Amino acid sequence: MVKKYISFFISGALILALVLTYFLNDAFKDFTDTTFEILLSEDKDRIHEYFQQFGIWGPLAIILFIVLQMFLIVFPSWLPIIVAVMAYGFWWGVLISLLGIVIASTLGYYIGQKLKSVLLTRILGEKKIKNMDFWIKNYAFGSVVLFRISPFLSNDGISFIAGMVDMNFKKFMLATLIGITPLAFAVGYFSRDISTLENGLYWVGGGGLIIYAFYIYFDYKKRKKS
Numbered sequence: 398m399v400k401k402y403i404s405f406f407i408s409g410a411l412i413l414a415l416v417l418t419y420f421l422n423d424a425f426k427d428f429t430d431t432t433f434e435i436l437l438s439e440d441k442d443r444i445h446e447y448f449q450q451f452g453i454w455g456p457l458a459i460i461l462f463i464v465l466q467m468f469l470i471v472f473p474s475w476l477p478i479i480v481a482v483m484a485y486g487f488w489w490g491v492l493i494s495l496l497g498i499v500i501a502s503t504l505g506y507y508i509g510q511k512l513k514s515v516l517l518t519r520i521l522g523e524k525k526i527k528n529m530d531f532w533i534k535n536y537a538f539g540s541v542v543l544f545r546i547s548p549f550l551s552n553d554g555i556s557f558i559a560g561m562v563d564m565n566f567k568k569f570m571l572a573t574l575i576g577i578t579p580l581a582f583a584v585g586y587f588s589r590d591i592s593t594l595e596n597g598l599y600w601v602g603g604g605g606l607i608i609y610a611f612y613i614y615f616d617y618k619k620r621k622k623s
Contacts, residue, residue, distance in 0.1 A: 432447075435447050436480060436483070441483055444483045444484055445483070445484060445485070445486075447484075448484035448485065455484065455485075456481075456485065456493045459477055459480060459481050459484070459493055459494070459497060460493065460496060460497035460500060461497075462477050462480075462497075463477045463494065463497030463498060463500070463501050464497065464500055464501045464504060466501070467501050467504070467505050467556070473548065474548070475548045475580065475584045477494060477497065478490070478491070478494040478580075478581055478584040478585060478588070479584060479585075479588040481493045481494045481497075482494075482584070482585040482588050483588065487585050487586070490585055491581045491582060491585045494581050494585075495574075495577065495578065495581055498573070498577050498581070499570070499573070499574070501556070502556045502569075502570065502573050503570070504556075505556025505557050505560065506556050506557075506559055506560040506566060506569060507560060508556075508557060508560065509556065509557035509558060509559060509560025509561040510560040510561070510563070511560075512557070512560075512561065535616070536613065536616075537559070537562070537564045537568070537569075537572075538568055538571075538572045539572075539609055539612060539613075540555070540609075541555055541559060541564070541569060541572035541573060541576060542572045542575050542576040542609070543576065543606065543609040544576065545572070545573055545575075545576025545577040545580065546576040546577070546579060546580050546601065547580075547601075547606060548580060548584070548601065556569075556573075579601065580601060583601045
């Protein structure tokens with residue numbers, strides 16, 4: 398039972414550790430309050446100046462947060478992209494975000510591979526795993542692209558799943574980049590006007606879902622005929 402819900406236990410442990418640190422460490426509390434106050438101000442010049450004072454540690458902190466965000470399921474995966482763009486401008490912000498996502502995806506993939514023997518087999522069983530071969534061989538690439546491009550699907554969970562089902566790593570990373578790059582650019586673009594961000598995310602995510610649904614439908618009909 399513990400192994401089945403390991404991701405939730407890890408998420409809960411990290412959140413609890415952050416909450417305890419916030420209330421028990423005054424320096425961390427002041428830093429967190431100041432950071433959130435500046436980010437919520439939506440003053441781009443102020444946000445830029447604030448992160449510039451950290452030098453190289455600023456981008457590294459954003460990359461670290463993207464990696465930790467795999468386990469902090471209460472935070473949306475596109476939030477660090479907005480922070481990066483506000484702090485370092487559109488191009489550098491998108492580049493920092495993509496680097497962080499590549500690192501997080503790689504880590505998640507290999508964690509999934511390590512956990513597959515204790516999780517996937519027990520949850521699904523050997524027979525169902527074998528039945529997944531058809532989907533993995535034919536639709537895994539598109540599935541990863543869809544999950545990456547949609548801001549409302551489990552963007553991070555797909556990394557664990559890809560590792561668990563032994564998807565080819567190169568194909569997984571290519572699909573990740575194909576999906577996450579337009580999302581990162583869209584989030585970076587729409588985050589310049591927060592009022593339009595939600596509509597922009599719906600268009601990007603909804604468009605990707607519709608395209609993928611059509612692809613599955615026509616590909617399935619083609620395979621059924623042959």
